[in-house]
Amino acid sequence: MHEGRIIAAAQEERFSRRKHDSSFPAQAIQYCLGEAGIGVDEIGLVAFYDKPWLKFERLLESHLAYAPLGLVGFVRAMPVWVKEKFRLRRRLREGLQALGPFQTARAPLLFPPHHLSHAASAFYPSPFAEAAILTIDGVGEWATATLGQGQGAGIKVLRELSFPHSLGLLYSAMTWFLGFEVLGGEYKVMGLAAYGDPEAPRTRRFRDLIETELVDLKPDGSLRLNMRWFRFATGSRMASARAWARLLGMPRRRPGAPLTKAHAQLACALQQVTTAAVLGMATELQRLTGARHLCLAGGVAL
Structure with a gap:
């Protein structure tokens, strides 16, 4: 950035060809410096x-x-x-x-807060002088979602959802149960959801189980996870495969195993809950700010 204007932006993986490259972004920095001519x-x-x-x-x-x-x-x-x-x-x-x-x-x-970085990444490149800002992911430092407002050069956080209660971690736990890679396979679950029938009895049953057992979701999008079903806070694994199998009436899918209609319906139910939560947060944020524009950022928003 130069004098508040974005000159260039780049990810190291675009140069190294290594997905999720976490090494020092030397090539990305050199590209940005070259674009800026400094x-x-x-x-x-x-x-x-x-x-x-x-x-x-x-x-x-x-x-x-x-x-x-x-x-x-x-x-x-x-x-x-x-x-x-x-x-x-x-x-x-x-x-x-x-x-x-x-x-x-x-x-x-x-070292700005993680969710403030998310908010800045969405608001500052936008064409809006003023906007509501919603950031949702697994977890940053403590925050798992923020409702904020951007005005001019300033960003203000109005509300915050804190760890361990996280829409992103709920999604990642289900990603793990469906046999995909956590923090890498969530997009596959979103794609799989499109193959599930949202009106099918089994999809409805899965959604009821998610909303009654796994998460307490409020109309404003705020939520609390029932931590008896999750283990990510201990750093060991996302959840107990045996306990979730009993709850959902199906075993955890082994990575690489064939996908079934039941898997698609479970993904569909998860997507319905996720959509309800995000719409709830967005509606509450519009009520708080009266903003006409909305900027989204974070892994769940992606």
């Missing part, structure tokens, strides 16, 4: 998309809350944090300095 030494500000230490606080508190089982997941997560997350500020500086004479004194590193 060098690394002319960068004035660097922003990372969340607050790592606040995320670590959430991991620590949630794992301790589910001790002793949660401690197992915490111990498993620690090597990544020690190796990468705790050294993030240094890694960013070193990565930029490898591209040229990056001046750390000239370009401070900022």
